[in-house]
Amino acid sequence: MKVYYKLQGKKKSIEMPANKTVEDLLLKIKQNPEAVLVAVDNTVIPENEKLKNGKTYLIMPVASGG
Amino acid sequence: MKCTICKKPAIINLRYSKDAYCQQHFISTFDKKVIDTINKNKMLQYNDKVGVGVSGGKDSMITLFILNRLHKKGKLKHKPIGIAIDEGIKGYRDKSLVDLRKFCKEYDIELHEFSIKDEFGKTLDDFVKISDKKKMALKPCSICGVFRRYMLNKYSRELKLDKLATGHNLDDEIQSFMINLFRGDAARSARLGPITGVIRPKDFVLRIKPLYFTPEKESFLYSMIRKFPTHNYVCPYAHTAFRNEVRESMDQLEYKYPGTKFSTVKSSLRFIEIAKDAYSGLKEINNCKLCGEPTSKKTCKTCELIEKLIN
Numbered sequence: 001m002k003v004y005y006k007l008q009g010k011k012k013s014i015e016m017p018a019n020k021t022v023e024d025l026l027l028k029i030k031q032n033p034e035a036v037l038v039a040v041d042n043t044v045i046p047e048n049e050k051l052k053n054g055k056t057y058l059i060m061p062v063a064s065g066g
Numbered sequence: 067m068k069c070t071i072c073k074k075p076a077i078i079n080l081r082y083s084k085d086a087y088c089q090q091h092f093i094s095t096f097d098k099k100v101i102d103t104i105n106k107n108k109m110l111q112y113n114d115k116v117g118v119g120v121s122g123g124k125d126s127m128i129t130l131f132i133l134n135r136l137h138k139k140g141k142l143k144h145k146p147i148g149i150a151i152d153e154g155i156k157g158y159r160d161k162s163l164v165d166l167r168k169f170c171k172e173y174d175i176e177l178h179e180f181s182i183k184d185e186f187g188k189t190l191d192d193f194v195k196i197s198d199k200k201k202m203a204l205k206p207c208s209i210c211g212v213f214r215r216y217m218l219n220k221y222s223r224e225l226k227l228d229k230l231a232t233g234h235n236l237d238d239e240i241q242s243f244m245i246n247l248f249r250g251d252a253a254r255s256a257r258l259g260p261i262t263g264v265i266r267p268k269d270f271v272l273r274i275k276p277l278y279f280t281p282e283k284e285s286f287l288y289s290m291i292r293k294f295p296t297h298n299y300v301c302p303y304a305h306t307a308f309r310n311e312v313r314e315s316m317d318q319l320e321y322k323y324p325g326t327k328f329s330t331v332k333s334s335l336r337f338i339e340i341a342k343d344a345y346s347g348l349k350e351i352n353n354c355k356l357c358g359e360p361t362s363k364k365t366c367k368t369c370e371l372i373e374k375l376i377n
């Protein structure tokens with residue numbers, strides 16, 4: 001299936017096997033699940049949620065410097 | 067995934083405690099943890115006049131918000147105030163101060179701003195350029211940290227504060243501890259801990275860190291849910307810091323072994339206590355012969371730094 005993700009203002013699409021989780025997506029795009037929050041449809045979701053075809057996942061790094 | 071408390075859909079899964087929370091219960095457990103941290107560490111007394119060192123970032127806004135609520139609930143006599151240091155970092159602090167002013171206006175909180183330029187004649191950006199030109203091998207954060215600590219202490223005293231709260235979270239503290247360890251400067255960790263600065267009470271305003279046990283990921287979510295007007299801008303100098311690498315390593319360990327951060331902070335607390343005992347009383351505190359601020363030497367670190375940068 002195809003999902004979209006938005007990271008640092010850039011939107012990209014990625015092909016993922018069925019039954020994968022948000023965590024799998026993060027690992028695939030080399031983001032540590034510990035260091036980000038993920039939202040879909042304006043709601044934050046836990047990393048172990050299943051991915052849904054066609055959805056856009058917003059990935060937010062939580063660290064701010066300074 | 068369901069909320070541990072009410073079984074509604076969870077928004078966050080805390081692997082270190084095996085709890086998941088919906089929005090409502092995330093907020094209530096977060097608040098409770100911060101209040102517990104304040105109470106267990108005896109950070110505040112009813113009559114204390116409290117200031118919060120604020121930057122326009124999420125963590126200091128949360129700290130100010132929670133302390134302000136304690137005041138509203140009658141648990142703190144005085145309304146807390148905000149103290150901000152404008153370092154003079156173009157494209158960063160100017161923007162984050164806009165967020166901060168908006169926040170303080172929204173919650174009707176008194177805000178005091180002081181700038182490095184007014185205090186020392188030049189902005190941090192200027193000082194960084196000077197130090198580069200002179201090949202001084204000084205990291206921007208080292209200059210920034212010395213000046214900011216100096217000004218916060220000086221103005222907290224002038225504003226007659228009993229306590230100065232800062233927004234340091236669990237991740238910040240672990241990073242500082244590990245950095246000191248890696249650099250062979252473990253004794254420096256005597257300065258860490260949930261409460262610091264008791265050597266000569268009339269000179270040093272006691273520092274408290276209500277978010278000491280709050281991971282940054284959770285403070286990010288809290289500030290997002292509460293819709294605090296922060297953009298969480300990133301300082302352009304932050305990437306030069308060793309700190310970022312330590313942060314990444316800690317995040318990796320936490321991911322592989324959930325709970326690592328909490329056990330690290332637990333060991334660090336034991337260590338900090340021992341270090342405090344071992345190093346307190348060793349130092350005599352004088353007044354800096356140039357500026358009069360408290361120091362363990364003849365001239366304070368800030369005046370030394372200014373001397374090196376300007377002359």
Ligand code: SF4
Pocket residue numbers: 065066153206207208210211301302303304
């Ligand atoms: S990242 Fe460094 S230079 Fe930037 S505000 Fe923080 S301490 Fe100062």
Ligand SMILES: [Zn+2]
Pocket residue numbers: 069070071072073074087088089090091092
């Ligand atoms: Zn719930």
Ligand SMILES: [Zn+2]
Pocket residue numbers: 354355356357358359365366367368369370
């Ligand atoms: Zn001095």
